[in-house]
Amino acid sequence: MTPRVLITGATGFVGRQILAACVARDVNLRLLVRPGWQEKLGDLPETCEIVEVEDLFAQSADWWAETLTGIDTLIHSAWYTEPGKYLTSPKNTDCLIGTLQMARGALQADLRRFVGVGTCIEYQLGPEILTPETVLAPSTPYGQAKAAAFHALSGLFSETKTEFLWCRLFQPYGEGEHEQRLHPYLHSHLSGGKPVTLGSGREVRDFIDVKVAGETISAAALGADVGAINICTGIPKSVRAFATEIAEIYGRTDLLKFGTLESNASDWDYIVGQPWA
Known part of the structure; x- marks a missing residue:
């Protein structure tokens, strides 16, 4: 049924x-x-x-x-x-x-x-x-x-x-994501040849x-x-690596300006999970 x-x-x-x-x-x-x-x-x-x-x-x-x-x-x-x-x-x-x-x-x-x-x-x-x-x-x-x-x-x-x-x-991340979030922000700026201001990028995410x-x-x-x-995926990836992969699509890794933003209190260092099987 x-x-x-x-x-x-x-x-x-x-x-x-x-x-x-x-x-x-x-x-x-x-x-x-x-x-x-x-x-x-x-x-x-x-x-x-x-x-x-x-x-x-x-x-x-x-x-x-x-x-x-x-x-x-x-x-x-x-x-x-x-x-x-x-x-x-x-x-x-x-x-x-x-x-x-x-x-x-x-x-x-x-x-x-x-x-x-x-x-x-x-x-x-x-x-x-x-x-x-x-x-x-x-x-x-x-x-x-x-x-x-x-x-x-x-x-x-x-x-x-x-x-x-x-x-x-x-x-x-992906389709339908709010423009203020990281993934669309990266695509928007990189596709337009604009610099991307980021924190250290050291934070690891799933x-x-x-x-x-x-x-x-x-x-x-x-x-x-x-x-x-x-x-989740169970795959750790730093914000730096995530941003760099997207920048490489456009051939503009030079536009990534790491360290130009201060990290805030919610930028936890490591968030990776054990996925549902």
Whole structure:
């Protein structure tokens, strides 16, 4: 029997790729989107059901119970992620509270499977590979809210029939990425022959193409695993190496100006994970 899946955040950077992967699998879909979603999603399968809501995080458990009626699996990828603001924004608390209301509604609706998208910065960061068993010690409001959601949902669903999976996403890049982020910034400047101002570039990350991330989350959501998993490649790469690879496409490594920006407090040195298998 084909599962019926509800996706939140389907118009977002990662959510669009989760949606595309589910469409490719011929999954029956219900999308929870804001008005104006057509500009971002375009044509969808005729079987795809649309539910418009201005703020999904402001809804009650009863509203969620009704909205989730007939749904087998919920993939919750929505969250506040405005570049430059999301790490410290008080809106993270709104997202956390709204997510808990969503989960209460899921229980009322007898949802079979609840899948949430977390973040690698829930972990205690250090020089080691991050695994689902690594201690959680987030240092930002964003990471703290995500970790709090994981703990709360783990407890809430533990004594119920609802399966719970938490997908911790590492460093996605690629199609549809906000222009202020590193990958589009590099392409924009290098293609135009403009200098690229960067920090030291020493920071090591686990970069993953957002299309691969979306496909992986979709596959995991439609599988049977529960608990926490990492959505990553397991391949360490410095920001310097990442930027240099892109500059080489244009033959303009000379435009990379490392050390011209100061590192900020969120520039953790090493974030590499053990990927879900």
